[in-house]
Amino acid sequence: MRVRFRNLAEAERQAKRALPRAVWLAVKAGNEQGWTLDDNLRAFNELGFSPTIFDRPTSFDLRTSIMGVDLEFPVMISPVGAQAIHPDGEVGVARAAARSGTAMGLSSWAGHDVSDVVRANPDTFFQLYWVGTKHDIERRVEAARRAGAKGLIVTLDWSHTPRRDWGVPPAPPSDLGPKTIARLAPEALSRPAWLARYLRRGAIPDLRVPNLFGNDDSVPFFGKAWSVFEETPPPTWEDVRWLRELWGGPFMVKGINTIKDAKLAVEVGADAISVSNHGGNNIDGSPSPLRYLPDIVTAVGDSVEVVVDGGVRRGSDVVKAIALGAKAVFVGRAFLYGLAAGGEEGVYQVLQILKSGIRETMYGIGRGSIDELSRDDLMVLNRDFFVAPTR
Template sequence: MTVITTIEDLRVLAKKRVPRMFYDYADSGSWTESTYRANEADFQPIKLRQRVAVNMENRSTATKMVGIPVKMPVCIAPVGLTGMQSADGEIKAARAAEKFGIPFTLSTMSICSIEDVAAHTTAPFWFQLYMMRDRSAMKAMIERTRAAGCSALVLTLDLQVIGQRHKDLKNNMRATVIPSLGNLFDMATKPRWCLGMLGTKRHTFRNLVGHVKGVSDMKSLASWTNEQFDPTLSWADVAWVKEQWGGKLILKGIQDVEDARLAVASGADAIVVSNHGGRQLDGAQSSIRALPDIVAAVGSQIEVWMDGGIRSGQDVLKAWALGARGTMIGRAMVYGLGAMGEEGVTKALQIIHKELDVTMAFCGHTDINTVDQSILLPGTFDFKTA
């Protein structure tokens, strides 16, 4: 039996168990994938300051994100097609997050719908929205989010146009999940995955099919989706979403100090320093390198979180020390889900929490809320701020 001790162990197992087209969809970046790789690699030079002979009893990693109590400063990021990593994947991930005590964010491009997740969970989850040209469809989706009792809306700002992801093109991944003949042969080598999919009716984008005018099947969905991402997105649109929603609003996709200041002016409750997991602008700096300047500029005015490259609890602690008051994990969750379903998501969260807790203790702290930049060795990171 394989002993799982790291997120990397889960990734290796997921690669064996998930069909290539869906594994590659989650585990890839745009163009050369340089930003995708940098997101993870840029955590490594940051070194921790070990302390000894301090009382390490009664430790707590608990804090709050937009006023919501969390077991650790981590939430599950929105990931499209999560339900193709494992049958009913969004439901499984949401249940794991609820039991663990952190928020789950459902993607607009999910396989399980808002209503599906609401029916299988009791804790309020979050919903991620893309800005679409069809404002009536967006308004209806916001109303469904409210009806489901979601406690926050995450508006993703960095997908006005879609970055080119070479692996998706080679795997014939488009706006549909209709596999090619080669993909069908690959699926046949993944019996565990196939059995799971045979046991569920959820195989399409259920937030859209049957809910958006003119979208009744995969063909009409593909046509609608290709036309809908809105390249004209502006801060006026953000204000419109805020007005329609009326609740806690989180803006995801901030990489620039000027944009961070505009986000503060928009009245958002939190921003997420993110480059979409390296899936959009290849050649952009990593999220962890973008973080300090943004924290210096607006961290006293708004909650700043970060997303991208987190593969351990140490990464979470380093991000916190650099000023992030929350983090989002996407691929770490996906690896767990693809490897072992709901149990795998729980395992991923346990790994991250254990590493966060123990590393915090070695750095001389027993409460995450007392941790600051002093736990990092000077000179091991570019701390230049704006």
């Protein structure tokens, strides 16, 4: 499929036109009033550059590595659940990431099995939520290991507060029985081209989550797995240490918002941390991670690799994050817009737009390698931009 957008704003508009309203809002909306979602975008706009006209580079080195995986540029696919917005789903996203030379983060809540995604992109990190018993979790970890996942990401920041002032249900339904289909049919029929994509492949959007299989190996629907998630007691740091030892390989803790938690992640043996507020889908009122990224980077030093996510829409955003100390960024909504607009090809185009934007920005500020980037390359347009992370 030929993809026709030149920037992420166009991809977003096309995604909105393509998706049923409820599906679009589930992709777009943040939690509660969306203040955090807005601040994730606003923070990037409060940083600027000082372009130079001399000593501009003639070549660019965008390469980096995270948890032993080499990346051609410092952008990775964030683990995002329920990508049933296009038939290509997570497998298509993984293929697009592989073609672009970057890594795939696969959510526990994905609609495709980890083994299928790893075949599409061997540089796949499996993301785990603490759902069910330790026995359940151990079996899922072993499944990811057998599939060949390159690393494990444990996400710990979810607070079970999925209330939205946007009229969006907090989670997909627990099944696709006749009543559910009848209720959702008007939404699907409102976007016949979207529905036709599935029907041409002899399928309908699949809301099962195969990587959250239970003791009987049955594959639950999203809503059923969600109810187990809500009933599972939160893990302690000793549980995280147990998980780290169980996995034994490259290990990331995602959802860091404070210096204290960053240091605890280092103590339990994390190889990397992701500074994140869950894309604005967790506690509304949490500032953009960009605002306290430098303090966390300073606090952990070289003891752990630091990744950041939330609000990345342009290559220049990536440059700002790297200049503030991140080694790479995760993108979530950005690739979902491409997926909704054009499947695998749409995701590939989004990644190419970001890569080009990084090069163009670095050309303008006179930097040939991402290793040269620092806070000296940035202008702070709002003197209150930086927020010290508490505790």
